[in-house]
Amino acid sequence: MDPRQSENSASTIATAQYEGTTKNLERRIAIYTYSTNPQSWFSFLSSNIGAVIGTSPKILDVGAGTGELWNNVSLNSSTDLTLADFSAAMCTKLRALDIHNARIEVVQCDAAKMPFEAESFDILIASHLLHHVESPSACLAEFARVIRPGGYILVSLGSSRVNELIALSHKLGRISLARNYNKITAETAITEVGKYFQDIRQEVYVGDLEVPSPEPVLDYLESLPDGVMNENHRKRAVDMVEKEIVERGNFTVHNSRSLFIATKP
Secondary structure, eight states, X not given: OOGGGGOOOBOHHHHHHHSSOSHHHHHHHHGGGGBSSSSOHHHHHHHHHHTTOOSSOEEEEETOTTOGGGGSOOOXXXXXXXXXXXXXXXXXXXXXXXXXXXXXXXXXOBTTBOSOOTTOEEEEEEESOGGGBSOHHHHHHHHHHHEEEEEEEEEEEEOSSOOHHHHHHHHTTOOHHHHHSOSSXXXXXXXXXXXXXXXXXXXXXXXXXXXXXXXXXHHHHHTSTTOSOOHHHHHHHHHHHHHHHHHHSSEEEOOEEEEEEEEOO
């Protein structure tokens, strides 16, 4: 086995969260069904991929997760799609995907040390990956290695601003989420991406959430690194969420994400 496959640059928290299960990611994604934006995040990302995809692309999705993105992207029969993730559980899920037309390969590997030849891909996608790794710069350098000159990278990140879900978690004394994030954010990404890529443009997706009941919020909180809440935490969380629902009609979560699109020199 290539030694690049045996190491793991994911943070300790990300490893604990995702290495052996897809459930935490699936529970976390579920709350975004309450988005007020009629265009889903995956549809937004898909439209930007479509703008650069070309006729016979070789695409690499790093940190592909459950592969939900690829249920929203139209691919032709000339597409070679490689889905990479460090998690064995995610890779099992990815191998079960039914994606029409494309030739698909699933590879379990570390994002900073991938088992691919240099200049192998036309497009590389890393959606909400870089805040889960120990060294975003090391991953970006590796991305630059495997993309051909003139090829595209699409990197998405959330804002560093503390939203209502994180604030609620902090009020409950559950703070490990903050330790997992904020090594790179939408506000700092241009500098980091610019070390390896050029012609960077930023597309912003805004999709605030309006959650009508406490249950989806509690489910999201329990998918975080702090894990299952005790009865005291649950009661306090329900009380805080219900108070806002009574006052405003829903529990609002401000949600902004940025997609950075750049080319390799």
